[in-house]
Amino acid sequence: MNKVILSKQKAITIFLVFALGYYISNLLRAITATISPNLVSEFNLSAGDLGLLGGGYFLGFASVQIPLGYLLDSKGPKKIVSYFLLIAIVGIISFSLSQNFTSLLISRILIGVGVGACLMGPLTAYRVWFQDETQQRANSWMLMTGAIGMLSSSLPVQFFLPIIGWRSIFGILAILTFFSIFLIVIFIPNWGKGNTHDEKGSLKEVWQNEFFKSLVPMGFFNYGGLFAIQTLWAGPWMVKVSGYTPEESANGLFIIYLSLLFSFLTWGYFVPKFSKNVSDAITLLKFGAPLNLIVLAFIIYLGPKAGAFHWAFFAVSSVFLSLSQPAVGMAFSLSNAGKALTSFNLLLFIGAFALQWIIGIIIDITMNFGFSEISGFRFAMIFFLLTSLFSYLFFLIKNLKN
Numbered sequence: 001m002n003k004v005i006l007s008k009q010k011a012i013t014i015f016l017v018f019a020l021g022y023y024i025s026n027l028l029r030a031i032t033a034t035i036s037p038n039l040v041s042e043f044n045l046s047a048g049d050l051g052l053l054g055g056g057y058f059l060g061f062a063s064v065q066i067p068l069g070y071l072l073d074s075k076g077p078k079k080i081v082s083y084f085l086l087i088a089i090v091g092i093i094s095f096s097l098s099q100n101f102t103s104l105l106i107s108r109i110l111i112g113v114g115v116g117a118c119l120m121g122p123l124t125a126y127r128v129w130f131q132d133e134t135q136q137r138a139n140s141w142m143l144m145t146g147a148i149g150m151l152s153s154s155l156p157v158q159f160f161l162p163i164i165g166w167r168s169i170f171g172i173l174a175i176l177t178f179f180s181i182f183l184i185v186i187f188i189p190n191w192g193k194g195n196t197h198d199e200k201g202s203l204k205e206v207w208q209n210e211f212f213k214s215l216v217p218m219g220f221f222n223y224g225g226l227f228a229i230q231t232l233w234a235g236p237w238m239v240k241v242s243g244y245t246p247e248e249s250a251n252g253l254f255i256i257y258l259s260l261l262f263s264f265l266t267w268g269y270f271v272p273k274f275s276k277n278v279s280d281a282i283t284l285l286k287f288g289a290p291l292n293l294i295v296l297a298f299i300i301y302l303g304p305k306a307g308a309f310h311w312a313f314f315a316v317s318s319v320f321l322s323l324s325q326p327a328v329g330m331a332f333s334l335s336n337a338g339k340a341l342t343s344f345n346l347l348l349f350i351g352a353f354a355l356q357w358i359i360g361i362i363i364d365i366t367m368n369f370g371f372s373e374i375s376g377f378r379f380a381m382i383f384f385l386l387t388s389l390f391s392y393l394f395f396l397i398k399n400l401k402n
Helices: 009-043 049-065 065-075 077-096 101-114 120-129 132-150 153-188 205-210 212-243 246-272 278-288 291-305 308-317 319-330 334-368 371-400
Strands: none
Touching: 009 077, 009 101, 009 120, 009 132, 009 153, 009 212, 009 246, 049 065, 049 101, 049 212, 049 334, 065 077, 065 120, 065 334, 077 101, 077 120, 077 153, 101 120, 101 319, 120 132, 120 153, 120 319, 120 334, 132 246, 132 319, 153 246, 205 212, 205 334, 212 291, 212 308, 212 319, 212 334, 212 371, 246 308, 246 319, 278 319, 278 371, 291 308, 291 319, 291 371, 308 319, 319 334, 334 371
16 A cells, blocks of 8 residues: 655645544534433433443444454545445434434444444544654544534533433434535545555454554553543533532533543644654553553542542543554554554444443442442442553553563
8 A cells, every 4th residue: 555645735624524523423422421311311211221322332333343444444434434424324313213212222323333434534544645743643633623522512512402402402413414424525535546555454463463462451441441431421420429410510521521622632732742653652651551540549539529620630641542543553554554443443442332331230230239329330430440450551561572
């Protein structure tokens, strides 16, 4: 495969068009945290049901990642991202019309499938069309765009909920998704012969790579768990443990996502100066990845005293984990870049699905044994902390020589 470096103006246009799709995907990912009180009330959901519903997005997302890698490498981001977003529109409309939990869950899975290419598509494109040194910055600023999407899922959604209801909000999101498809079709270049490759690459090469294997547990537990907290359980923690009202919880989510936005903006500017290759990324991960575990342990210790600002600090301290995705892309040849990125994304979103559901199950089980709901949340977060700690230690041991 040949790199076809595009002009700065063209690169900016491509970034902005893809950024809109990723913005929508993150808004849809995080909106469950804001509308959860409405869904619990309307459909009588348990904590386990809510965790499964939130995780349905990640299950759908994860299910398409492996075939997505092959499709992106062969057909290119323009076709694949736009086709997949059509599936997302079906899921969004279906969710807005749902009358029971089963319909909600199936719709949520469809949404996850549909937005499954919204980050991996752009990252595959950047790997071919952007200079190597700008890929980490582009990745960080895509994550910043995702933070804006999550930001929009908090206070703005909370504002419109009593006015038009959550079903109408999803109808508007379906229209916005269609507009994103229109922009992709108009502005994203075709995946021509200069972007294809004679060597097809191999998924086996990806999963046998030592660096990739060292990141498997961290991708599943640390990064996947971060998604589970950001997009669901931070909200219920603030309501059930910290004693926030739903409106105060929405304000808290806004603070968390705003903190993420500024951290990714700053990170995107500075990270290319410190992380120019895979070895630099490994070094930064070694020293930076444990920070959010320290913050999480403090949150568990504080319990009801831990609120929005503590979870915002947890989210910001997790920014080092974002180094892993572009590092995975740079660790492989262009013929395997799409497969490597989507394989790693598979880990992240299966982890997010599993941890969103498991956290809810732990809360329910703890309460069934007679403990308080606050204790249930604490036990669930201890599980997340321990699995993340052992995953980090595995990464550290596997990369001692680097």
